[in-house]
């Protein structure tokens with residue numbers, strides 16, 4: 001149904017989607033039972049476990065929508081959705097491959113040379129190659145067009161210099177997709193003159209240093225590029241087309257179930273702990289959360305359906321991300337109705353640790369991937385209000 005600029009069609013599922021869900025769920029149950037992973041809050045950002053990513057790759061659960069010749073399985077966006085949804089619901093440690101599966105792989109597929117596609121995509125699909133995002137910089141986050149990282153033409157390629165900030169998981173990635181300025185800034189055309197590069201992070205002149213967040217982990221990084229040589233074959237797309245490319249990429253970055261399921265494992269564990277003993281007020285809180293969850297899930301599935309139709313649903317994705325990230329923050333607060341929370345970890349109470357962890361990570365939910373104020377601007381434009 002088309003309405004005021006939005007469209008959330010119901011996706012067409014078939015038996016193979018349900019079958020895949022059962023397969024993934026039973027693998028995860030077995031892994032958790034055997035101690036293969038400990039469920040984490042915000043697992044798609046907090047859980048870096050390359051060995052676990054390799055296990056998923058071996059089962060063919062990374063890059064599932066890509067062509068077979070590049071290691072994919074030519075499955076639908078809905079098949080991919082189901083895999084990601086199950087991984088998130090279980091709190092599995094999926095960060096290592098998450099970004100490459102979600103957006104860098106599709107970007108490489110759409111813009112890289114045949115040689116790069118043949119080399120990199122099968123490695124990503126196998127869970128052996130990980131990619132970080134090099135968008136933000138000191139002074140360029142929401143206003144991404146003001147990036148100052150610069151690439152200058154030299155024989156056979158480019159020399160890259162600058163600093164990228166908040167690069168999630170870069171310490172365990174082989175590559176970073178870097179947005180850089182390749183021609184002088186034109187105040188009349190702020191989005192022109194930007195280009196994307198696929199930069200091997202073991203190149204001479206690259207240094208990655210961790211930044212500790214308030215949950216105590218070094219999840220994101222500051223990455224310096226000092227006269228780093230990048231060969232022509234690692235330019236992604238046409239020189240100067242970077243802005244259009246990242247617009248498409250951001251639709252993938254913002255549209256998945258990770259934008260409302262980051263606290264799901266905490267919700268599940270708290271409700272399980274209180275099953276059969278909830279007060280009427282607690283039952284009301286639980287009911288309210290689940291109702292919102294169902295609505296968001298229907299909208300998010302609609303975005304998967306649009307992706308499956310080859311569309312770039314940036315407005316719908318912005319809407320789901322705005323509502324979804326507030327929801328996943330809200331879960332952390334509302335679960336306080338189920339008992340007081342001591343902001344302390346390591347007391348031997350696993351549920352308390354999980355809840356505290358999610359509280360400490362929650363402020364980032366509405367920042368990463370574009371802040372909610374920026375998303376509201378995109379939504380307003382989609383509604384014709386700007």
Ligand SMILES: Cc1cc2nc3c(=O)[nH]c(=O)nc-3n(C[C@H](O)[C@H](O)[C@H](O)COP(=O)(O)OP(=O)(O)OC[C@H]3O[C@@H](n4cnc5c(N)ncnc54)[C@H](O)[C@@H]3O)c2cc1C
Nearest residue numbers: 133134135136141142166167168364367368369370371373
């Ligand atoms: C956990 C986490 C992981 C991240 N991972 C990555 C990553 O892997 N790669 C990467 O490149 N970046 C990453 N980021 C960076 C993220 O994309 C930026 O933090 C975000 O885009 C905001 O940019 P900023 O931090 O520079 O804030 P600013 O842009 O300085 O914004 C500060 C405040 O001003 C508001 N504001 C800014 N402009 C406007 C406007 N026009 N209208 C209304 N309000 C406005 C913002 O909403 C915000 O509240 C990550 C961030 C977090 C928190």
